[in-house]
Amino acid sequence: MSSNDTAPTGGFQALGLSTSVLRALEAVGYEQPSPIQAATIPPLLEGHDLLGQAQTGTGKTAAFALPVLSQIDTEQRLPQVLVLAPTRELAIQVAEAFQSYARSIKDFHVLPVYGGQSYDIQIRQLKRGVQVVVGTPGRVMDHMRKGTLKLDGLKTLVLDEADEMLRMGFIDDVEWILEQTPEQRQIALFSATMPREIKRVADRYLNNPKEVKIEQKTATAKTIHQRYWFVSGLHKLDAITRLLEVEQFDGMLIFVRTKTSTVELAEKLAARGHAAEALNGDIPQKLRERTVDRLKKGELDILVATDVVARGLDVERISHVVNYDIPHDTESYVHRIGRTGRAGRKGDAILFVAPREKRMLRAIEKATRQPIEEMYMPSAKDINIHRINRFKQRIQENMGADDLDFYFQLVEGFEQEQEIEPLKIAAALARMAQGDAPMLLKEQETKARRERDRDQRKKSDRKDDDRPPRQERTPSPDPRPLKDHPDVEMERFCVEVGRRDEVQPRNLVGAIANEAGLESEYIGQIDIYDNFSTVDLPVGMPKSVMRDLQKTWVQGRQLKLCRFDQFDPTKRADQDRREAKKKAKREARQEKGKNGNFKRGRKSGAKKQHRKSAGKASN
Numbered sequence: 352m353s354s355n356d357t358a359p360t361g362g363f364q365a366l367g368l369s370t371s372v373l374r375a376l377e378a379v380g381y382e383q384p385s386p387i388q389a390a391t392i393p394p395l396l397e398g399h400d401l402l403g404q405a406q407t408g409t410g411k412t413a414a415f416a417l418p419v420l421s422q423i424d425t426e427q428r429l430p431q432v433l434v435l436a437p438t439r440e441l442a443i444q445v446a447e448a449f450q451s452y453a454r455s456i457k458d459f460h461v462l463p464v465y466g467g468q469s470y471d472i473q474i475r476q477l478k479r480g481v482q483v484v485v486g487t488p489g490r491v492m493d494h495m496r497k498g499t500l501k502l503d504g505l506k507t508l509v510l511d512e513a514d515e516m517l518r519m520g521f522i523d524d525v526e527w528i529l530e531q532t533p534e535q536r537q538i539a540l541f542s543a544t545m546p547r548e549i550k551r552v553a554d555r556y557l558n559n560p561k562e563v564k565i566e567q568k569t570a571t572a573k574t575i576h577q578r579y580w581f582v583s584g585l586h587k588l589d590a591i592t593r594l595l596e597v598e599q600f601d602g603m604l605i606f607v608r609t610k611t612s613t614v615e616l617a618e619k620l621a622a623r624g625h626a627a628e629a630l631n632g633d634i635p636q637k638l639r640e641r642t643v644d645r646l647k648k649g650e651l652d653i654l655v656a657t658d659v660v661a662r663g664l665d666v667e668r669i670s671h672v673v674n675y676d677i678p679h680d681t682e683s684y685v686h687r688i689g690r691t692g693r694a695g696r697k698g699d700a701i702l703f704v705a706p707r708e709k710r711m712l713r714a715i716e717k718a719t720r721q722p723i724e725e726m727y728m729p730s731a732k733d734i735n736i737h738r739i740n741r742f743k744q745r746i747q748e749n750m751g752a753d754d755l756d757f758y759f760q761l762v763e764g765f766e767q768e769q770e771i772e773p774l775k776i777a778a779a780l781a782r783m784a785q786g787d788a789p790m791l792l793k794e795q796e797t798k799a800r801r802e803r804d805r806d807q808r809k810k811s812d813r814k815d816d817d818r819p820p821r822q823e824r825t826p827s828p829d830p831r832p833l834k835d836h837p838d839v840e841m842e843r844f845c846v847e848v849g850r851r852d853e854v855q856p857r858n859l860v861g862a863i864a865n866e867a868g869l870e871s872e873y874i875g876q877i878d879i880y881d882n883f884s885t886v887d888l889p890v891g892m893p894k895s896v897m898r899d900l901q902k903t904w905v906q907g908r909q910l911k912l913c914r915f916d917q918f919d920p921t922k923r924a925d926q927d928r929r930e931a932k933k934k935a936k937r938e939a940r941q942e943k944g945k946n947g948n949f950k951r952g953r954k955s956g957a958k959k960q961h962r963k964s965a966g967k968a969s970n
Contacts, residue, residue, distance in 0.1 A: 366392045369421035371455040376417075379451055379609060382632065382658070385410035385680050390563045391539075392418050400560035401539040402553050410680035412448045415509050415539050419483070420449070422506075425458040428480025429504040433532075435488055435525060437515040439465040439891060440707065445511065446485040459483075464490045464500075467891030474499050488516065488524035495531060505536050513542040513549050522548055529556045575692035577719075578726040579702040579712060587675060587703055588619055594673070594701065595625060595653075602646055602668030605655045606687050608676040616675065617655040627653035630660050658683050664690055674702040677711055681718035701726070706836045742785070828915050830887040831876040840890040841875050845918035846900075846910040847926075849882045854906045859886055862905045867896045885915065 362383055363376055384392070387405045394401055395418035405411050419432050436442040446463035453459040462476045464486035470493075477484075477499050484491070484500065494500035508529070510516070516525055529538075529552075538557050542549050553560065582590050591605070607613055613629035620627035628642050628651055639660065645651045647666050654661075658678070672691045678684045684702075691698030702723065704712050716723055749755070762780075766773055830841035848854050856877040863886065864871050875887030900912040 363417075366417075367396050367421075368392065368417055372417055372421050372452060374455040375452050378454060381413075381679075385414075385682060387411050387563065387565045388414045388417070390565065391415065394561040394563075395419070395537070395539060396421065398537055400537060400557040401563065402557060402560040403539065403541045403563045403565075404545055405541065405543065405563075405565040410682075411511075411541050412445055413452065413679070415511075415541070416445070416449050416452050419507055419509075420453050420456060420459075423453075423456065423459065423482050425456060425482060427482070427504060428460075430481060430484045430500065430502060431504055432483040432507045432509070433491070433502065433505055433528075434483070434485040434509040434511055435491065435516070435528065436485060436511045437487065437519050437521060439467060439487060440710065441512065442485045442487055444707070444710075446483075449483055449485065461485065464494060465891070466490050467893050470497075470499075488521040488528060491528060492524055495528070502532050505532050507537045507539065508532055510538070510540040510542075513540055513552070514544045514546060517546060517548055522552070526552065526556075574696060575688055575698045575700050577688070577700045577702070577721060577723045579704050579723045580726045582703050582705055588616075590703060591616075591620070591673065591675060592623055595620075598671060598699070598701075600652075600699070601670040602651075602666060603653045603671040603673060604661060604664070604669050604687075604690050605653060605673045605675050606658065606661065606678070607655060608657070608679075610657060612676070613655045613657060617653075620653060620655070625653055626651050627655060630654050630656040632657065632660055634660075658687065661687070661690060666690075667696070669698070671699045671701065674700070677702060677704060677708050681715050684715050685719065706839060742781075745784075826878060826880065826885050826915075833873065833875050835872055839873065841887045842890045842892075843915040844886050844888055844912050845915055846884050846886060846905075846912050847882070847922075848905050848908045848910060849880050849884050851882055852906040852908055854879060854884065858905050859884060862903050862910065863888070863900065866899050866903045867892070883918070886912075 363373060363381065366384065366389070368376075387403065388410050391401055391403055391411075391414040395415065403411065403414070405414075415434075423431060434442075434445055436445055442463045442465050446461050449461040453461070460476075460479070460481040461483040462473065462481040462485070464473050464484060466487060466489055473490075473494070477494070486494075491500065495502070510525065513525070516522060538560075540549070540553055540557060540560075580590065580594075595603075605616065607616060610631040610633050613631045617627045617629040628645070630639060630642055634642070642651065642654065643664065643666065646654055647668060649668065655675075656664075669691050672688045674684065674687060678687060688698075688700035691700065702712070702715070712723065762773070762776055765771070766776060826845075828843060830843040832841060833839050846859065848859075856879065859877055860871050860874050863869060863874055867888075869888070873889055876885075877887075878885045897912065900910055903910045903912075
C-alpha cells in the first residue's frame with residue numbers, strides 16, 4: 352500500500368482508536384491526523400506488519416504509538432511493546448510521547464532504557480512492571496542477556512529510524528533482538544530511506560507487510576524570512592515579551608499546541624499591554640469570525656491559535672508567524688508559516704526551539720530545503736533603544752494634533768507662574784506620560800554577579816596566615832539547572848581535589864571538557880571545598896567517560912570522580928592525614944640519615960687512621 356493522501360475528513364475518530372486514546376489526543380490538541388498517521392494506524396490496528404518510509408518530523412511516533420496504546424492490556428505488567436531507537440535522545444522523546452498519549456489509560460507504564468543511565472534504576476522499573484519499553488539496541492541487549500528484560504509476552508516490535516540504526520552500526524544488534532522475539536508478534540519498521548540492508552531485514556523478519564510511503568510535499572515561500580531562537584535560560588513568556596519589544600510587526604499569529612495554551616498566553620500578553628486574543632476550536636464559530644475581523648481592522652495585533660483553526664486564515668496584516676511551541680511534524684510547520692508571506696508579500700517566521708528539540712529543527716530545515724537563521728536574545732540596550740525611539744515617535748505624532756494650541760498656552764502659563772525652564776516642564780510631562788512603568792530596562796546583573804563571585808573566590812583562595820580558620824559549609828546533593836539549557840537534566844558529582852590543592856573552577860572545567868568531550872556550557876555549578884569539590888554534569892554519563900575522568904590529573908592529583916551519593920568526604924581527609932604522616936616520617940628519616948652519615952663518616956675515618964697506624968707499627 353503506497354500512500355500520499357491527506358488525512359481523512361473524519362479525523363482521528365474515523366481511524367478506530369480507543370476512547371481513552373481519543374480523549375488524550377483531544378487534551379493535547381490533536382484534531383487531524385497527518386498523512387502517515389492516517390495511512391498506518393488502520394493496518395496496525397488490524398494486526399498487520401508494516402513497512403513505512405517517512406522522514407523525521409512527519410508524525411510517525413504517533414503513527415505507531417496510538418494504535419499500540421489502543422490495544423494495550425494494562426492488567427499485564429510484562430512488556431507487550433518494544434520500540435528500538437538509534438539514540439538516547441530519541442528513546443526518551445518516544446517514551447514521553449507514549450506517556451502523553453496514554454494520560455487517560457490507568458495503570459499504564461512506559462520505560463526508556465539507554466546507555467549512560469544506571470542499570471539499577473532501569474531494573475527496578477522493569478521489576479515493578481511496564482507495558483512498553485523504548486530503548487537503544489545495546490542497552491536492550493544487555494537487559495535481555497542479564498534476564499532483566501523478558502520478551503515472552505511481546506506483541507509488537509517497532510523499529511524506529513532503521514536506516515539511522517544501520518548508519519550507526521546497530522543493525523547486527525537489531526537482528527539479534529529480532530531473533531529472540533516470539534514468532535507471533537507484529538513488527539512495524541520505519542525508515543526515512545530504504546537501503547539494501549534495511550530491505551533485507553524487512554524481507555527476512557516481516558510477515559507480508561503493508562507498505563506505506565509518504566512523499567513530503569513541503570515547500571515554503573521564498574518571501575518568508577525564517578529564523579529560530581533557542582529559548583535557553585529564558586522562559587518562553589519572557590522570550591516572546593522581548594521579541595514583541597524589538598520586532599516591527601503589523602499583525603502577528605502565535606502558534607501553540609493546545610487550546611488551553613491559547614487562552615493562557617493571550618491573557619498573559621494582554622496583561623503586558625499587548626492587544627492579543629485566543630483562537631481555538633472551543634470558541635464558537637461566530638466569535639472566531641469576529642476575532643479575525645478585528646485583526647483585519649487593526650483592533651487586534653496578536654492572535655494566539657492552534658493549528659486547525661488557523662488553517663486557511665488569510666489576513667493581509669499578518670507580517671509575523673511565531674511558533675511558540677514547535678510543531679509535531681514538518682507539514683504543520685509549513686502550514687503555520689504559510690499564513691504570512693502570501694501573494695508575494697514579505698513575511699517573518701520565528702521558531703522557538705528548546706535544546707532537546709534540535710532534532711525537529713533539523714528535520715524542518717531538511718523538509719523545507721531552506722536553512723533557518725539563528726537569532727539571539729535582544730539585549731537590554733537593544734530594547735531601550737526601541738523604547739526611546741517609540742517614545743520619540745509618539746511625541747512626533749502628537750506634534751500635529753489639532754488642539755495643540757490649548758496645551759501650548761497651558762504650559763506657557765505654567766512656565767511664567769512657576770518660573771521654571773521649559774525643558775524641565777517637558778521632562779516632567781514626559782515622566783507623567785510614561786507613568787509608573789520604567790522607560791528603560793535594566794539588564795540582569797549576571798555579569799556583575801559573576802565578577803563579584805570571582806573576586807570572592809580569589810579572596811578565599813588567597814593565603815593569609817592571619818585569617819581565622821575557615822568554617823567549611825555542608826555540600827548540597829541537589830544539582831542546579833543550567834542557566835542556558837534548563838531542559839538538560841543534571842547530576843552532582845564529587846572529585847578528590849580541592850582548595851588545599853589550589854584548584855580553580857577553570858582547572859576543573861578544562862579537564863572535564865577535554866577528557867569527556869563535553870562543551871563547557873554543559874558543565875554546571877562548581878563548588879570547591881578544602882579537600883574535595885562538587886561539579887554538576889548532565890545525567891547519563893557513559894562509563895568509559897567516568898573511568899577516564901577518575902584517572903584524570905588536576906593540580907597534581909587524580910580527580911577520582913564519582914557520584915555525590917557515593918562520595919565519602921572523610922576519605923580524602925583521612926588520606927591527607929596518612930600522606931602527611933608519611934611525609935613527616937620521610938623527612939625525619941632523611942634528616943636522620945644526613946646526621947647519621949656525618950657521624951658514620953667521622954667514625955669510619957678514625958678507624959681507617961687507626962688501622963693505618965697499626966699497620967705501620969707491625970711493619
